[in-house]
Amino acid sequence: MSGLVDFKPPWIKTETWKQMIEIWNTPEWKARSQRNKNIRSESKGGKHTLGSQTYATAKKSG
Template identity: 65%
Template sequence: MCWEMCIAGKFPNLLRNVRNDAKATTIEKGKNVGEDMTDLIDFKLPWIIFEIWKQMLDLWNTPKWKAKYLRNKEIRSKANIH
């Protein structure tokens, strides 16, 4: 139970880092990164299974997730947490 509590707090940061790494790689390869997360389809990290990556991108493309992402991003910027 302790491990689950610890990882629960770190998992969102891990996923944010995964998205940011994929975005950076996409830009390095000369491709445009827009709001459509499927732009990142070819730039998954090696340790992520492709089917899982696709599911993550599909989730990140939903309006509900995008609204939550923007809200949390604003909260982090106000709290100066990165």
């Protein structure tokens, strides 16, 4: 994660960005991230977006 220092978005202060990276590197954060990743991968159902379909078209095909 320390490689992210070079990819700081321009609207975030450097010190804030470094603090965020420090938090993301903690074992607690990594465990939470992995748990949430697993939950998202098990999720069933469609996405929130319809792409180029209209709502009515999506409703008919679903």
